[in-house]
Amino acid sequence: MAIHVDISKLDELILLINNSVDEKQKRILLGKATEVYGRGGATHVKELTGAAFSTLHSGNIEANNCDEIVSGGRIRREGAGRKPFVEHHPEVIDAIEKIIDGQTYGDPSKVIHWIPQSMSLRKIEAVLSDEYGIQISYVKISQLLTDMGYSKQVNQKMLQVGEPSPDRDEQFGIINDLAKQYLETGDPVISVDTKKKENIGNFKNNGAEYRKSKDPRKVLDHDFPFAELGKVSPYGVYVLNSNTGFINLGTNHDTSEFAVTSIAAWWDICGKNTFPESKRIYITCDGGGSNSSRSRAWKCELQEFADYTGLEVMISHYPPGASKWNKIEHRMFCYISKNWQGQPLIDIETVVSLISGTTTQNGLKIDCIVDNNIYETGRKISDEELAQVNLFPYEQLGKWNYKIKPNCKD
Structure with missing residues (x-):
């Protein structure tokens, strides 16, 4: 007995399948339907559902492979589907970092930051397209920013003691440009600072650590330092x-001599082996403390460093009220604090171990040594000593940017 098929009813069935089942079932059933329609069936199903010819062809092959349909629990075959955007464009993370670098707000000593409202997702999208040739939607940028540790915030007030320096933005631009120049030529660019002093002993350390339930670590009930243990x-x-x-x-003591001795120790242990061909170095630091822009001792010690290493030393200080934006704060110090949170710094060895054990997903590695030298405070630098410093102010904001060249040796 011949069976007559009403094509319009079959079309209704195909549309029902297209709107009702999951991706795998749809692919297989529509693929099989191309055979039911006969000649021109694939074109007809494509016009009805919008399915691609390649999808219909794959579905038809799967429909004729009964074993694969029964045994396969996946909607797509293994390895199928769209690859993550970062796999196709691994450079996008670095590009986003460069775009928002220096534009982030919040406490830079924390791992989480947020971007100002003026640096919108669509602006980042435009810069990625125009300057980096990366085509990406602002929605995907939002997802990547979340993965990178950035978040959207409603309130964006930033309080600063005193009036911000009118040269603040210009100085940030100078630091950014100089760092880029030195990095492009392969010369060392370092960010330096003294982390907060820490008491040594069984004192409470902010943060929490994993321990057995109801078994908190017992520490002293006061924070008065022990003279015999001291501070670091x-x-x-x-x-x-x-x-x-x-x-x-x-x-x-944290003196200018200690600061430059620390930089020299890094150069001897790590720097000169990493940058054997370099004749110059770029140092960014705060404008106060042991590396103050107004400290005569700091400049004299840097002259000794330049003479010792033969390096031409370029220095830039962050403007007042902006020292927390020094790279070392949010690329190294915050991770050290996170690594030892909740753990008492009971002795020097513990501190060294916790610092050396600090790493990040981006590959941060830290070397740590102990300096038991005595550094005298209150050292006075005479005009004659200062005159021996081979200092050249930078063409812009010379009070914060200057170069110290090695003195010629006889």
Whole structure:
């Protein structure tokens, strides 16, 4: 007995399948339907459902392979489907970092930051397209920013003690341009600073650690330091070229001599082997403390460093109220604090171990040494001593940017 098929009813069935089942079932059933329609069936199903010829062809093959349909629990075959965007464009993460670098707000000593409202997702999308040739939607950028540790915030007030320096933005631009120049030529670019002094002993350390339930670590109920244990001053060097760090763990005063001795220790242990051909170095630091822009001792010590290494030393200080934006704060110090949170710094060895054990997913590695030298405070630098410093102010904001060249040796 001949069976007559009403094509319009079959079309209704195909549309029902197209709107009702999952991707795998749809692919297989529509693929099989191309045979039912006969000659021109694939074109007819494509016009009805919008399915691609390649999808219909694959579905038809799967429909004729009964074993695969029964045994396969996947909607797509293994390895099928769209690959993650980052796999196709691994450079997108670095590009986004460069775009928002220096534009982030929040406490830079924390791992989470947020971007100002003026740097919108669509603006980042436009810069990625125009300057990096990366085509990506602002929705995907939002997802990547979340993965990178950035978040959207409603309130964006930033309080600063006193009036911000009118030269603040210009100085940030100078630092960015100089760092880019030195990095492009393969010369070392380092960010330096002294991390907060830490008491040594069984004192409470902010944060939490994993322990057995209801078994908190017992620590002293006061934070008065023990004279016999003392404090430590971690002076850090962060190398932008290689995402590596160095800590000189001082046990005495944080002076300009200590600061430059720490930089020299990094050069002797790590720097000269990493940059054997370099004749110059770029240092960014705060405008106060042991590396103050107004400190005569700092400049005299840097002259000794330049004479010792033969390096031409370029220095840039962050403007007042902006020292927390120094790279070392949010690329190294915050991770050290995170690594030892909740753990008492009971002795020097513990501090060294926790600092050396600090790593990140981006590959940060830190070397740490102990410096037991005595550094005298209150050292006075005479006009005659200062005159021996071979200092050349930069063409812009010379009070914060200057170069110290090695003195010629007889």
